[in-house]
Each structure stands twice: as C-alpha cells, then as structure tokens.
Amino acid sequence: MKKILIPVDFSEHSQAAIDYACQLIEHNTVKQAIDLVHVYTTHSNMYTNRQVNVDLSDPQVVIAEKNMAQALASIKTQYPSLQCQAIYKDGNLYEEISKLTAAFNYDTIIMGTKGATGIEALFLGSNTYDVILNTKTPVLALPVEKANFKKDRIGLLCNFKPAEIEALQQAINLLGNGFELVLIHVNKNDEKISIIDERFKNWIEEIITQTGVQNISYTVKSQALYNRNLENLSSAIDSVIIDEHIDLLLVTKSRKSIFRKLVEENIVKRMAYDLSIPKLFARVHATGQK
Numbered sequence: 001m002k003k004i005l006i007p008v009d010f011s012e013h014s015q016a017a018i019d020y021a022c023q024l025i026e027h028n029t030v031k032q033a034i035d036l037v038h039v040y041t042t043h044s045n046m047y048t049n050r051q052v053n054v055d056l057s058d059p060q061v062v063i064a065e066k067n068m069a070q071a072l073a074s075i076k077t078q079y080p081s082l083q084c085q086a087i088y089k090d091g092n093l094y095e096e097i098s099k100l101t102a103a104f105n106y107d108t109i110i111m112g113t114k115g116a117t118g119i120e121a122l123f124l125g126s127n128t129y130d131v132i133l134n135t136k137t138p139v140l141a142l143p144v145e146k147a148n149f150k151k152d153r154i155g156l157l158c159n160f161k162p163a164e165i166e167a168l169q170q171a172i173n174l175l176g177n178g179f180e181l182v183l184i185h186v187n188k189n190d191e192k193i194s195i196i197d198e199r200f201k202n203w204i205e206e207i208i209t210q211t212g213v214q215n216i217s218y219t220v221k222s223q224a225l226y227n228r229n230l231e232n233l234s235s236a237i238d239s240v241i242i243d244e245h246i247d248l249l250l251v252t253k254s255r256k257s258i259f260r261k262l263v264e265e266n267i268v269k270r271m272a273y274d275l276s277i278p279k280l281f282a283r284v285h286a287t288g289q290k
Helices: 012-027 045-049 059-078 093-103 120-124 126-134 162-175 193-211 233-243 258-264 268-273
Strands: 003-007 033-040 084-090 108-112 139-142 153-157 180-186 216-221 248-252 279-282
Touching: 003 012, 003 093, 012 033, 012 059, 012 108, 012 139, 033 059, 033 093, 059 084, 084 093, 153 162, 153 233, 162 193, 162 248, 162 279, 180 193, 180 233, 193 216, 216 233
Parallel strands: 003 033, 003 108, 033 084, 108 139, 153 180, 153 248, 180 216, 248 279
Antiparallel strands: 139 279
C-alpha cells in the first residue's frame, strides 16, 4: 500500500497538510492511503500519577482522540474511498517520525510550516530542519495558504546531477504525471549562456529517456547585484518561482547539488519555514550523490 504520513497537532497548518494530501490522492490514478500521527511530547502532571490511580486520564489524550476522530470523520465524508488511520505516539517527535518512516516506506511526509502547542517544534523549531536534512523519506513542506493542490508547473533546481532525476522520479511516484517540468539553473559561475544551453539540451534528453517526462522547459537565473553584493541563492530561486508561476518546487538533497550550497548558506531552514509554494525535499540514494 502506498502511503503518505502527516504529523498532526489539529492546528490550521496540519489541517492544510491533510487537505493538500487528500486532493493530491484524489487527482492520482494510483491511490495512496494516509497515516495521521499525533505525538504526545508532554503529559500533564496529573497523568504522571496514573500508576497510582489507573482511573486517571490525561486530558491531553482525551482532547487529542476527540480531535482525531473529527479529522477522520471529515476525511471520510469528503473522500469516502480514501483509506486513513490514526497513529498515536509518546516521546520525542523527530525520533518517533524517524521510527515510523524506517518501519514503512512512505511516499512522503507532508508538513505544515507552523504548528500549535504539542508538536510546534516540528514546524517552528529545529526538528523541521533536521527532518529535511536527515530523513530518508521525501518531505513536502506546505504553506497554509497553498492548501489547494496544483501541479501544472513543477520546478526542479538543476545543477545537471544524477540525483535530480532521482528527485523527479520520486515526485512522479507521489504526484503522478501530467505536468510541465521547469528546470531552474542559477548561474553562479557566470558561464556563457551558449554553454549552458548545450548542457540543457543533453540533460533534457537524459531526463526524457529516464523518466518519460516530455513537457520540459528551462530557465537560467543570473544572480542580481544589490548594493554591490550578489543576492543569495534563496532570493534568486524565489524570483524564478514568481516569474515562472511555479506550483511546486523539487529540491534534491545531494551534496553535489544546489542543496549543498543552500546548506552552506544556511538557507534551507528559511526555505522550509518561509514558503511561498510547496517544496518537496527529495531523498537521494544515487551512488556517490549522498
């Protein structure tokens, strides 16, 4: 069974992740199921005495179970054929997600960009950054304003590396086909456009051969000067997203890709939190690409 994992805290941000996932699955011919996981990171002081009085119930558990039942009922009403189940875990959020993804090969983890009490570390703290950098499962980071699924134009950060094709294959596995692929190259080394065009010609042929994606365009972004300083990569990429009307951006985590430079400039954290569109941070298995 193909599955998507969604950490939930019952905020509008985790609800946006649920809405997006349901629409994604509804658009696909190959159906996926959804696992909603709620992690109890803390328990009330009253509950710590449960070993003395077994009749005590943690109010957090009661509230979470009620909210989860409502979420499942809402999904069932809107998407009757969609399979969805609840998972409850105690402990450290990042560790519990790591255990779940190690035990099952999820297509992706979909996360809102912010959260409320309970699992706010996943969305606001270092855990989001850690999940993106370290998980072997693709992570789709979603802004609440972009809960409506759309995949007309998908961008792929391009540095002409094999891991980019692997990232694209993961996106196809998750999203299906039927989109225009826009390859985005930031010309940091100020190469001649004629040289870059030739590289794109060969690279597009390779992408078509390995993935079957036919509708491909590309754009080359030169970094602009602001007060005699080059704009950072994140700003350059954001400008392309706007200019090219990109619906979703693919980022491969290969150290030989643009991702390495983003990490060096400490930009990945900003990309994960300050989102204008959904971004899929793909895992990489290609030999020599990790």
